[in-house]
Amino acid sequence: MGYLESRKNLAGSAGGIAGLALTFTGLAGAYWPAVVLGLYGAGALIAPPEHPPLPDFPDPSAQLDELRGDFSKLREYLNGVELPPAAAGRLTELTEILTALLDPGWVAAVLAQDPEGVHTLSRAIRQDIPEAVDTFVRTRWWTRMTPGTEPPERHLERQLAVLHEESERLAAQLRETEARRQESLTRYLEDRGRSQ
Structure with missing residues (x-):
């Protein structure tokens, strides 16, 4: 569940949606699954890593x-x-x-x-x-x-x-x-x- 909300998944999903847009416009052609997966992977790779939350010390x-x-x-x-x-x-x-x-x-x-x-x-x-x-x-x-x-x-x-x-x-x-x-x-x- 944590990965679904992560930055990597969100950026990868945005890349996958861009791949689907390319498919529907006809630019991806017969290789559309590879384009969608490739853009998803590229988005997941370039997304910044998750930062662990700071410890909650008493003030x-x-x-x-x-x-x-x-x-x-x-x-x-x-x-x-x-x-x-x-x-x-x-x-x-x-x-x-x-x-x-x-x-x-x-x-x-x-x-x-x-x-x-x-x-x-x-x-x-x-x-x-x-x-x-x-x-x-x-x-x-x-x-x-x-x-x-x-x-x-x-x-x-x-x-x-x-x-x-x-x-x-x-x-x-x-x-x-x-x-x-x-x-x-x-x-x-x-x-x-x-x-x-």
């Missing part, structure tokens, strides 16, 4: 909706974990930035236009933060068994500091994008005012 706003859901799950997990005060403070600062970036509105709309930014946020929420906290919890237990080793709190604080810096860089990039957009609009309006 960026749908990706951010999924990310918001995952962030809610992460916050529930983090609420159940006991962290040292310094690491808890760093984690609070980090989650505040992530909350601000994911809030629905114009910030999320700007973020949705930045695939790298969405990927960075997704990686932090779905992988980096849970892994850092989980590794801390597991290592803390082993540290109790072997006193005198480097406290796992230091690693957790450093990891959260790196993730905080990464989130701040993302926020700064989004801010710069909006600033460039504003400057472009100013130049456009000034140029339009001069041309009138």
Whole structure:
């Protein structure tokens, strides 16, 4: 059924109809079946190939909706974990930035236009933060068994500091994008005012 609606069949059918027209006008003569089949084949050969449809990926706003859901799950997990005060403070600062970036509105709309930014946020929420906290919890237990080793709190604080810096860089990039957009609009309006 798919071939009947294909470009090749439609172009071949048009060629076959042209062959029948030649037959009825008397130009094809006794070889009319070969003319009709030949024109059908020629039409089918020159027709452009079928293009597979593009995959239906979710739009960026749908990706951010999924990310918001995952962030809610992460916050529930983090609420159940006991962290040292310094690491808890760093984690609070980090989650505040992530909350601000994911809030629905114009910030999320700007973020949705930045695939790298969405990927960075997704990686932090779905992988980096849970892994850092989980590794801390597991290592803390082993540290109790072997006193005198480097406290796992230091690693957790450093990891959260790196993730905080990464989130701040993302926020700064989004801010710069909006600033460039504003400057472009100013130049456009000034140029339009001069041309009138």
